[in-house]
Amino acid sequence: MSTETKCNPDLVRERAKCTFDVNELINLFYGSEKATKERRHFEDAVLAVKELKDAIPEEYLSHKERYENGVRKATILRDVYRDYKAKHNRDPPPNQITKAVIKDISPFLLHNGMFVPTIAGQGTPEQQAEWLPKAESMQIIGTYAQTELGHGSFIRGLETIATYDPKTEEFVLNNPTLTSFKWWPGGLGSTVNHCVVVAQLYINGKSHGIHPFIAQIRDLDTHKPLPGVKVGEIGPKMGFQTANNGFLGFDNFRIPRKNMLMKNAQVLKDGTFVKGINEKLTYGxxxxxxxxxxxxxxxxxxxxxxxxxxxxxxxxxxxxxxxxxxxxxxxxxxxxxxxxxxxxxxxxxxxxxxxxxxxxxxxxxxxxxxxxxxxxxxxxxxxxxxxxxxxxxxxxxxxxxxxxxxxxxxxxxxxxxxxxxxxxxxxxxxxxxxxxxxxxxxxxxxxxxxxxxxxxxPSVSYLLNSLKESKKPWQNxxxxxxxxxxxxxxxxxxxxxxxxxxxxxxxxxxxxxxxxxxxxxxxxxxxxxxxxxxxxxxxxxxxxxxxxxxxxxxxxxxxxxxxxxxxxxxxxxxxxxxxxxxxxxxxxxxxxxxxxxxxxxxxxxxxxxxxxxxxxxxxxxxxxxxxxxxxxxxALKSPLNQETVNSSFHKYLKPMMEKAKL
Amino acid sequence: MSTETKCNPDLVRERAKCTFDVNELINLFYGSEKATKERRHFEDAVLAVKELKDAIPEEYLSHKERYENGVRKATILRDVYRDYKAKHNRDPPPNQITKAVIKDISPFLLHNGMFVPTIAGQGTPEQQAEWLPKAESMQIIGTYAQTELGHGSFIRGLETIATYDPKTEEFVLNNPTLTSFKWWPGGLGSTVNHCVVVAQLYINGKSHGIHPFIAQIRDLDTHKPLPGVKVGEIGPKMGFQTANNGFLGFDNFRIPRKNMLMKNAQVLKDGTFVKGINEKLTYGxxxxxxxxxxxxxxxxxxxxxxxxxxxxxxxxxxxxxxxxxxxxxxxxxxxxxxxxxxxxxxxxxxxxxxxxxxxxxxxxxxxxxxxxxxxxxxxxxxxxxxxxxxxxxxxxxxxxxxxxxxxxxxxxxxxxxxxxxxxxxxxxxxxxxxxxxxxxxxxxxxxxxxxxxxxxxPSVSYLLNSLKESKKPWQNxxxxxxxxxxxxxxxxxxxxxxxxxxxxxxxxxxxxxxxxxxxxxxxxxxxxxxxxxxxxxxxxxxxxxxxxxxxxxxxxxxxxxxxxxxxxxxxxxxxxxxxxxxxxxxxxxxxxxxxxxxxxxxxxxxxxxxxxxxxxxxxxxxxxxxxxxxxxxxALKSPLNQETVNSSFHKYLKPMMEKAKL
Structure with a gap:
């Protein structure tokens, strides 16, 4: 914290009144003195990177400019994390300092929060070996595509279809209806080149429920959507403006059999479906x-x-x-x-x-x-x-x-x-x-x-106790x-x-x-x-x-x-x-x-x-x-305040005022 | 309303179930069949103006672009109102159709809602004669400047000062502190050329409480702030993005004596202060x-x-x-x-x-x-x-x-x-x-x-009744x-x-x-x-x-x-x-x-x-x-969807992916 010399006198007075040791509270809240120290150390590292500061606040920018600025900062921040890890041989401590950089939501949120964990949690060891190193190092960028335009909370109702073709040993992904389009995945709009797609599995015309598949949707070199992929961003929201939420539809898009995450259920080469032993393990x-x-x-x-x-x-x-x-x-x-x-x-x-x-x-x-x-x-x-x-x-x-x-x-x-x-x-x-x-x-x-x-x-055992204790008087x-x-x-x-x-x-x-x-x-x-x-x-x-x-x-x-x-x-x-x-x-x-x-x-x-x-x-x-x-x-950072007279005066206001005189 | 031929079948079914006459409800809610007819007629007139439609939704624009688009539409809308009045010899009926045009808030909101009514309510007949025709026809554009950076709800605490100078028969407006700057008035940012300023009146060093003054703050021809006026817009908000809320500070800015709105209190040429008969009349x-x-x-x-x-x-x-x-x-x-x-x-x-x-x-x-x-x-x-x-x-x-x-x-x-x-x-x-x-x-x-x-x-008489009725049993x-x-x-x-x-x-x-x-x-x-x-x-x-x-x-x-x-x-x-x-x-x-x-x-x-x-x-x-x-x-209107690959891929994402391979 900065010195209090320039501090508002009311706040100085307030702090003098405090009856406890603020540092003790900080250490208690964050776990330990060591945790506080490590966290602050990492915060310093992030704040030292000047390129991470915004010249003007994001709220002044257009939707597109906000996104571009968000990607810019997210990639720099990625470097800071990697450098810290390389230098200290451990991940940065839990922190919220990224909020000082990505004021809203990062376009990489779902890469780190869902794409990587899903491969780790639902991929076989071979699948993990293939994709995790690339994903963790960000040679590929991914998201998790589950929610559809027509389905959110009721997952069984998802309409995206993955049909197994034993001849080529591929799954064919399709979005047969408008409502089946994936809608919401963060980063999908313009950022990612891979995603986990949750789809209804069909083998020989028979439904086998929903399963996760890895699909590459954009060319790694040109970033152009691959043939059979319709992808874009879903537009402005109440927040999450830089999260780059997107939509996605497939038209006979083929992925190899090995792209179904098969830690639980499996599809064998000949199309035999092997049920997962315990579907509930994915709850984690x-x-x-x-x-x-x-x-x-x-x-x-x-x-x-x-x-x-x-x-x-x-x-x-x-x-x-x-x-x-x-x-x-x-x-x-x-x-x-x-x-x-x-x-x-x-x-x-x-x-x-x-x-x-x-x-x-x-x-x-x-x-x-x-x-x-x-x-x-x-x-x-x-x-x-x-x-x-x-x-x-x-x-x-x-x-x-x-x-x-x-x-x-x-x-x-x-x-x-x-x-x-x-x-x-x-x-x-x-x-x-x-x-x-x-x-x-x-x-x-x-x-x-x-x-x-x-x-x-334990968490509901009070129901039994309450049944017994219902006559006891209230204790205030x-x-x-x-x-x-x-x-x-x-x-x-x-x-x-x-x-x-x-x-x-x-x-x-x-x-x-x-x-x-x-x-x-x-x-x-x-x-x-x-x-x-x-x-x-x-x-x-x-x-x-x-x-x-x-x-x-x-x-x-x-x-x-x-x-x-x-x-x-x-x-x-x-x-x-x-x-x-x-x-x-x-x-x-x-x-x-x-x-x-x-x-x-x-x-x-x-x-x-x-x-x-x-x-x-x-x-x-x-x-x-x-x-x-x-x-x-x-306020003075407003682009409107960088000019004495806005062009709308000459275009619209003055003609209106002139006409009013007639 | 449009025909129901293309309507979603669920809605068709819902409407068929309805047990009452929707038109009866509409007429009841809006007062009468005549009111409904007149309102819809005016709505049609507004919706017929193609220039009032946005090419792309405002949420995609930058803060500045949104404002400019807001001014554009507000001036066109002004014409529609004027033409309607000229044609029908009456004001348009109460309506919400302006919401179809100005999706957020108009930069003229306070012109119509506060500037004009304040002159009408607190000006003398002479003052009304001078300013009302100009204001109502929009030869001048105004706002109502009361709230300050440091004072909102406690009006007596306002710090803007109007000192009477009997030598020149002028008031000298000053904002002696940062907190005294006017802050929030709609349209003030870049739109208006006049405002009602609420200020503490001083005559010969003696305070006479707060009063409203009319000040022209921008040149009518060039729109440049007049000397002694510091004005600008306050930046983005949770809503009201096109309201163009602004700030304003005066530095020895002089206005003639007649610019104090004197329906209630008055200042005579020699500086004699005449107290208003009933200050409460301004509550209206x-x-x-x-x-x-x-x-x-x-x-x-x-x-x-x-x-x-x-x-x-x-x-x-x-x-x-x-x-x-x-x-x-x-x-x-x-x-x-x-x-x-x-x-x-x-x-x-x-x-x-x-x-x-x-x-x-x-x-x-x-x-x-x-x-x-x-x-x-x-x-x-x-x-x-x-x-x-x-x-x-x-x-x-x-x-x-x-x-x-x-x-x-x-x-x-x-x-x-x-x-x-x-x-x-x-x-x-x-x-x-x-x-x-x-x-x-x-x-x-x-x-x-x-x-x-x-x-x-009447509105509190139940307090007496309750006192009497407190023993009566509950009626469900x-x-x-x-x-x-x-x-x-x-x-x-x-x-x-x-x-x-x-x-x-x-x-x-x-x-x-x-x-x-x-x-x-x-x-x-x-x-x-x-x-x-x-x-x-x-x-x-x-x-x-x-x-x-x-x-x-x-x-x-x-x-x-x-x-x-x-x-x-x-x-x-x-x-x-x-x-x-x-x-x-x-x-x-x-x-x-x-x-x-x-x-x-x-x-x-x-x-x-x-x-x-x-x-x-x-x-x-x-x-x-x-x-x-x-x-x-x-979603397809998003500027991000008008390009196959956003520039941020080549600038930021690809270099990051390349570096990750090393």
Whole structure:
């Protein structure tokens, strides 16, 4: 961090007030002092590359120029990573500094995030040997093409066809309809030359379900689409402008037999189909990506909170007391109400991410020992936490943005783009409602098992406990609130189950009854997620190794999260737990006390996320608080401000004014 | 509307199912058959102008190109309006067809919306005679410059200074600090040559508060900024990309005395300051603009709902029953839950808008008769309804967008821009929290009057009734729910008041106690707004002149709104009304029944908003349902798709791939 000599005096004062050691928080949040050091070291390396800086912000460029600038930076960044690895003989540490370079999304996102992992996860050793070295070194550039214009969440409905031709030992790829065109894969538009294509396999007229195939779609030398390939980009979006999402259609495009990824199912030379032993093994990548999204949610909430809290410390507006100067807007309780929940939630998501990562590692280990018992629980948990955290994080980012007033609407605040990127996660890698209903299926199964007195998996074992504890009085403590959320989930799971039964008694079959109960089923899944988030984050804080000073503040944040959600969902608690009206009034008062208690540490807490100015990329959020200077500096970069008079005056305005005189 | 011959068969089927006359709904929604006819006639006139169509969508252009294209279209549109007026001897009817042309916001928005009305409202007859003809005919182009870099909601804190110089009979305008620069006025960036500047008036070193001044800032012939004027545009935003928002600073810039708008306060030649008789008369424009925003909310909710409902009728995904084909996603109850509330809310906002318009007209009439009694109620009501409707509408638009899955993230769906424009209204013309706290002040006054047994204004008279009726049992009817929301508001107003008292008893002064209670005060204002929206919209439906077939459906929508919010805020109702857990379970079932009941009419209901394809401007929402064809057609317009290989391949990708081989 830079010295504080030029810092806005409000921020200097805020930092002097902080009651804990910010460095201790940073090291705790990122794992260790060593992790912090390594991360910062890599950040320095990236920031030292001058070519990675934008001359003018991307928002001023055309769609095409943005893409070209994105490719430029992505390739330079690739070099930085490679050089670091060569020099230190290890991958760069986990970091977000690429956000300081690729402000939006990289056109290589799916190369690294899906193309390489899919070959690694679903290719045979021979296939890995053929493609992985080329892909990892970027001699070839790939993406993962699954979603189609007409099909997203329902994978079995995909229409792209791969027909095996035993005569030539090839697959023939076809997109028979407009809706069968691949649509969305990142980098597909103009960047990649390879992709994994997910298609329906047909052998001798018989369908064998969907499988992944590797297809080279552009010439490596000229980059021209190969014959039989129709490919292009899908146009502008709410965010992801430099992700270069594309479409793709095949017309009798042939690929060799060895291009089907055959770690699971196989097609032999003569066309014999050999079924995979365990299709569920491919869940791994999908679950890993969803766990990663929970981690992203922590990052985006931290980013937005840092910007909004610092701005709110610098911004003065109106008076709390007529006799005093204009107040920092951070002093308004309404502002604290909007912002502190974002700070608290970032920690909650971080702890949930670490908890899920552990669960994931365990299950993967078990799978390698052919033990699959805990796979459904992992899958159900990843589904609902991804769904709930991404929607919540989107709302938190947007509340932070709105809390910055008009300036939060400026692209230069970086809050609009941050919202666009955060909210996208509600849809990609499993649409929110679809995922919550998947978890609901798991919960209904668990409920039926509970009714039969069976032992339940750890994450749903509270359903049994709640069944037993339903008569116990409410405890107005963090532990009591955690139990309260479990009771709510219990109550909603039970109610949804009974609603299905009700509709079936009315003569509906199970599937229609499920649909009619699905609003309730979604809410049951949400309640289940909330119960997990509350329990996991409270336990993490209680078992943390933080010093007493830091621990006190982290407990306040965790309690804020618990209390906030108790008040937000008080109707559920009144319906399904033993909380009373008086308990709620006590918690409402407690909530106000927590805001006041956290207030002096607000700036210290966001400093503790240790997000550099270049990552924040925000006129409002920089460490030194030079808000107004930066707003003006950024505005002056506008191409419209490089000319005294825009050509549209002579072309359009002046003729209009002249005509008006007639 | 076009013929249905080429229409998507799902939409044809949906329309055949409709149980009411769509034309009756259209005429009811827009006031009369005559209004519909006139509106459509003007829409035709606008759509007939070929030059108003964009060759490629604006999202592909650079920031500067978008602006230039916006000016081009705005000036042509101006001609269309003028020609219509000349031909028909009346202004064009209320319409949204300009959205089909200016997809975002016009650079003339503040000319028509604020510059002209301010001269009309705050100028003397002489001033009106001088400027209005020029402004109305667009010989001059103006904006309204109030907000500054450092001050938005707290107008008294504005820093721009107008010092009267009696020697030359001029005002000297100055912006002494960076934070005093005007920031945000639409059109200011590169478009206008005049503006109303709101500045602190100083005469002989004495401050006389803020007043409006007319300043010419650019040369009419060359468009160059005049000496002493620093002006430019503020850069890209979340929306409003073509609004050309700008900044402005004066350096000893002189304007004649007659340029202060002096309908209220005056400065005489010798520098004598004559105070205005009634400063509150200037509230008129502000209230009118806020009432207009409630109307806008109805439009944006209708727009998003039309797109999302039609798309959901066309889109098929997954199976409700394994034995049946893939279902229309509109058949999923979870989808109905997301969309129908937007349809219902559009009607609620429309009715609230009409109700407020009537209140506004009455109060303006009373003001002209020097009767001011009802001004505070009008102001308080406009504040909270603007605040609540804009935030709710933003959320509804975003839920509609998310309900369209990945395709809702595409700019070509028009949902991202619609969200950006809708959500902006939460901030402009009075920031949400600031407005809610203004209403809260009114509610606290009303509460104290109620405690003293005084008669209250109509919109808060329920506070007295609730005081009396608190023991009555809950009625599970629409009327009962309306009363329930009044009880909630009553309970929250009371609780906030008592919280202030509590803090004062602890030794806080009133101002600090107010701040500490402000989260509750905001919620009390929200509850008050909800009670009004519920009452006004239910009454409008009950007193509507609709036929029985239509009336049945409109009642379902209104009940959906009531039931939705009962379930959403069940905690409040359990705390503050006599609703029971059993009542809530009945309402939950009722809500599911309403969704099922509305389902067959969903497409008919959005057809009833009568928004042309050109206004919707959406690949997903067109009347004929050609969703996938339009998505591809729009994508093919991308400049990246006009070339086989982008230059970035040779510049960046190929060198990277080559290097990787080494």
């Amino acid at each position: 990548t999908m679950v890993m990506v969803r766990v990663g999204i929970v981690g992203d949610c922590s990052f985006y909430a931290a980013l937005a909170a840092t910007i909004a809290v610092r701005y709110s410390a610098v911004r003065h507006q109106s008076h709390i007391k007529a006799s005093e100067p204009e107040a920092q807007i951070l002093d308004y309780l309404t502002q604290q109400h909007k912002l502190f929940i974002a700070v608290a939630s970032s920690h909650v998501y971080r702890n949930a991410y670490l908890w899920m990562e552990k669960m994931y590692t365990n299950v993967m280990k078990e799978l390698s020992q052919d033990k699959q018992d805990n796979l459904p629980e992992l899958h159900a948990t990843a589904c609902c936490l991804k769904a709930v955290c991404s929607r919540d994080a989107g709302s938190l980012v947007e509340e932070c943005r709105l809390a910055c007033g008009g300036h939060g609407y400026m692209a230069s605040s970086n809050l609009p783009l941050t919202y666009g990127v955060t909210i996208a996660a509600v849809t990609y890698e499993g649409e929110r409602t679809v995922l919550l209903l998947q978890t609901a299926r798991y919960l209904m199964k668990a409920w039926m098992a509970a009714l039969k007195g069976k032992v339940l998996s 403590t963090p532990e009591g609130i955690v139990k309260g959320f479990q009771h709510v989930s219990f109550g909603k799971v039970k109610a949804a189950y009974e609603t299905i039964q009700k509709y079936m008694k009315q003569g509906k079959d199970y599937e229609d009854a499920w649909n009619l109960a699905s609003v309730q089923l979604v809410k049951a899944s949400e309640a289940h997620s909330r119960a997990i988030l509350c329990e996991v984050s409270w336990e993490a804080v209680c078992s943390s190794s933080a010093s007493p000073n830091l621990s006190r503040v982290l407990q306040q944040l965790a309690q804020l999260y618990l209390t906030y959600w108790t008040l937000e969902t008080s109707g559920d608690l009144l319906l399904y737990s033993n909380i009373t009206k008086d308990d709620l009034i006590i918690l409402r008062d407690k909530y106000e006390e927590l805001l006041v208690a956290i207030r002096p540490n607000a700036v210290g807490l966001v400093d503790g996320f240790d997000l550099r100015d270049e990552i924040l990329n925000s006129t409002l959020g920089s460490y030194d608080g030079r808000v107004y200077e930066r707003l003006m500096e950024e | 424009t502000m209230v009118m603009v806020r009432v207009g925003i409630v109307g806008d909310c109805s439009f944006y909710a209708a727009l998003a709902a039309t797109i999302a409902v039609r798309y959901s009728a066309v889109r098929h995904q997954s199976h409700i029953k394994a034995s049946e084909p893939e279902a229309q996603i509109l058949d999923y109850l979870t989808q109905q839950h997301k969309l129908f509330i937007a349809v219902a809310s559009s009607h609620v906002y429309r009715n609230a808008y009409l109700w407020m318009e009537k209140m506004y007209t009455n109060v303006m009439k009373e003001l002209s008769q020097d009767k001011q009694d009802n001004l505070p109620e009008l102001h308080a009501t406009a504040c909270c309804l603007k605040a609540v409707c804009s935030r709710d509408a933003g959320s509804l638009v975003e839920e509609c967008r998310l309900a369209c899955g990945g395709h809702g993230y595409m700019a070509s769906s028009n949902l991202p821009l619609t969200y950006g424009v809708t959500i902006a209204a939460v901030t402009y013309e009075g920031e949400r929290t600031v407005l809610l706290l203004q209403t809260a002040r009114y509610l606290m006054k009303a509460w104290m009057a109620a405690l003293k047994g005084k008669v209250l204004s 009817t629409p009327e009962g729910i309306v009363k329930g929301f009044q009880h909630v508001s009553f309970g929250k107003v009371k609780a906030a008041y008592e919280t202030i008292q509590k803090y004062m008893k602890q030794g806080k002064d009133y101002e600090d106690a107010w701040n500490l209670a402000s989260v509750q005060l905001v919620k009390a204002s929200e509850a008050h707004s909800r009670a009004i929206l519920c009452e006004v919209s239910w009454e409008a439906v009950c007193s509507s002149s609709a036929s029985p077939n239509l009336s049945r459906v409109l009642q379902q929508l209104a009940q959906l709104y009531l039931t939705y919010w009962t379930l959403e805020t069940s905690g409040d109702l359990l705390l503050y009304s006599n609703i029971t857990k059993d009542d809530l379970i009945i309402l939950r079932d009722k809500y599911e029944e309403l969704l099922v009941a509305i389902r067959p009419n969903a497409v008919g209901l959005v057809d009833g908003f009568d928004l042309r394809d050109e206004i919707l401007n959406s690949t997903l929402g067109s009347y004929d349902g050609r969703v996938y064809e339009r998505l591809m057609e729009e």
